[in-house]
Amino acid sequence: MNTAEAVLDIDAIVIGASAGGVEPLGVLLEGLPAGFLPSLLVVLHVPADRPSLLAGLFGARCQLPVREAMDKEKVERGTVYFAPPDYHLLVESGRTLALSRDAPVQFSRPSIDVLFESAAQAYGPAVLGLVLSGANNDGAAGLQAIRAAGGRAWVQEPTDAIAGAMPAAAIARAGADLVLPIRDLAERLAHLRTGRAFAI
Amino acid sequence: MPRVDAEVTAQPLPLPRALQPGDELQPAGADFDLELRLLLEGVYGKYQHDFRHYAMASLRRRIRQAMSRFGCATVSQLQDRVLHEPEVFAGMLQYFTVQVSEMFRDPAYFRAVREKVVPILATYPFVKVWVAGCSSGEEAWSLAIVLHEEGLLARSLIYATDINPEALGTAQAGIYALDRIAGFSTSYLKAGGKGSLADYYTAAYNNAIFDKRLKAHIAFSDHSLATDTVFSEVELVSCRNVLIYFDRDLQARAIGLFHDALAPRGFLGVGSRESLRFSPYADAFTEFLRDERIYRKQ
Numbered sequence: 001m002n003t004a005e006a007v008l009d010i011d012a013i014v015i016g017a018s019a020g021g022v023e024p025l026g027v028l029l030e031g032l033p034a035g036f037l038p039s040l041l042v043v044l045h046v047p048a049d050r051p052s053l054l055a056g057l058f059g060a061r062c063q064l065p066v067r068e069a070m071d072k073e074k075v076e077r078g079t080v081y082f083a084p085p086d087y088h089l090l091v092e093s094g095r096t097l098a099l100s101r102d103a104p105v106q107f108s109r110p111s112i113d114v115l116f117e118s119a120a121q122a123y124g125p126a127v128l129g130l131v132l133s134g135a136n137n138d139g140a141a142g143l144q145a146i147r148a149a150g151g152r153a154w155v156q157e158p159t160d161a162i163a164g165a166m167p168a169a170a171i172a173r174a175g176a177d178l179v180l181p182i183r184d185l186a187e188r189l190a191h192l193r194t195g196r197a198f199a200i
Numbered sequence: 201m202p203r204v205d206a207e208v209t210a211q212p213l214p215l216p217r218a219l220q221p222g223d224e225l226q227p228a229g230a231d232f233d234l235e236l237r238l239l240l241e242g243v244y245g246k247y248q249h250d251f252r253h254y255a256m257a258s259l260r261r262r263i264r265q266a267m268s269r270f271g272c273a274t275v276s277q278l279q280d281r282v283l284h285e286p287e288v289f290a291g292m293l294q295y296f297t298v299q300v301s302e303m304f305r306d307p308a309y310f311r312a313v314r315e316k317v318v319p320i321l322a323t324y325p326f327v328k329v330w331v332a333g334c335s336s337g338e339e340a341w342s343l344a345i346v347l348h349e350e351g352l353l354a355r356s357l358i359y360a361t362d363i364n365p366e367a368l369g370t371a372q373a374g375i376y377a378l379d380r381i382a383g384f385s386t387s388y389l390k391a392g393g394k395g396s397l398a399d400y401y402t403a404a405y406n407n408a409i410f411d412k413r414l415k416a417h418i419a420f421s422d423h424s425l426a427t428d429t430v431f432s433e434v435e436l437v438s439c440r441n442v443l444i445y446f447d448r449d450l451q452a453r454a455i456g457l458f459h460d461a462l463a464p465r466g467f468l469g470v471g472s473r474e475s476l477r478f479s480p481y482a483d484a485f486t487e488f489l490r491d492e493r494i495y496r497k498q
Contacts, residue, residue, distance in 0.1 A: 087473060120228070
């Protein structure tokens with residue numbers, strides 16, 4: 001299979017990043033071309049008590065619209081959504097965004113597992129989960145749920161990550177379809193062609 | 201050939217075993233959702249608590265936690281216990297709803313209420329405030345402090361409503377663990393507090409007990425945004441991080457209640473990532489303070 005030209009039926013890409021995750025996330029988002037079709041939903045662990053600057057920070061470096069998620073918002077294609085600080089971000093089956101202030105999961109709110117598990121339910125096989133640098137094991141259970149529902153899993157190579165524990169935990173628990181350094185993941189992602197006929 | 205009587209010969213099937221530590225819960229999927237809908241119907245029919253229009257994605261997770269808590273491998277097993285053991289239903293309320301609250305949470309909101317909304321409310325002879333979905337009451341007490349410091353509490357009444365009797369009990373008692381107070385104090389000051397939060401409570405046995413004089417202006421009451429109607433005209437509704445737990449239909453109902461309850465030009469404050477934009481009432485309100493999510497009835 002020529003993976004650079006791989007055709008995946010992907011509607012959404014969910015990304016989890018924690019310690020050391022800002023840089024690889026930037027590499028991924030910067031590389032995406034205008035007109036990129038799948039929606040992107042991102043959990044980056046940030047301190048709860050600070051106003052989020054993530055949407056502004058990454059928006060300046062990304063050709064796609066970047067927003068902080070608003071409750072009940074319809075998930076638009078080719079748009080990057082960040083989980084707001086101190087809220088879990090989820091997707092409903094009707095593909096609208098949902099927020100919650102349920103208890104932190106493994107000390108994290110937003111939690112990568114919470115996003116990934118809801119995306120597995122909402123998108124089934126049409127979702128790709130990506131786990132990047134981090135120092136805990138958030139995302140491992142979520143990635144397992146994504147794979148169990150037929151979705152894909154890509155993981156930053158632990159030795160390529162500033163904090164390799166989170167990608168390593170994800171690989172150990174869920175396995176992965178692709179484990180590569182961030183530059184290679186970014187290239188694959190940018191060239192991702194979807195075989196999906198999008199409903200607008 | 202002798203007739204075999206099925207009733208006599210059939211072996212009874214083994215009863216489902218209670219959940220053991222390490223057992224897998226029912227997987228997510230179509231059956232889980234089907235059984236969850238049946239559970240919500242059952243709860244509504246038996247206890248008149250209507251969670252049928254709660255946002256599903258986060259509810260699924262909380263129901264899973266409840267299944268672990270009550271030793272049920274499937275939602276149907278949980279339903280059996282909820283319907284036949286009222287004390288299990290009472291314990292379920294904390295899973296159907298989310299009980300997290302803090303005093304002066306999102307200080308910018310309380311600062312905006314103090315600096316931008318209260319001066320307008322102060323022109324009214326009497327002010328009624330509705331804290332809808334007040335949970336354990338932290339926001340209602342916070343607003344009472346704001347109104348007190350702005351000299352308005354003496355002619356104010358705050359309705360603090362919730363569906364959870366246990367949470368309302370906590371709210372009414374006004375007793376919070378002392379180890380939470382440092383965080384509350386920081387937020388109080390960031391929200392423009394004019395004194396010290398310590399002016400409003402006495403510490404005893406690792407608890408902070410809030411001042412009865414504030415409580416005289418708060419009416420705690422059972423009220424459901426899903427099934428009850430408007431009970432009073434109010435000038436300010438504060439309903440923050442409650443609408444996120446509702447689906448769009450129920451959210452529309454709740455906002456409709458707020459609209460009906462609000463006096464002309466009354467204020468509605470919602471959570472920092474909540475919006476009226478996706479509701480049928482979007483045009484019935486104007487954005488008064490966009491960043492702090494305070495709307496004003498047209």
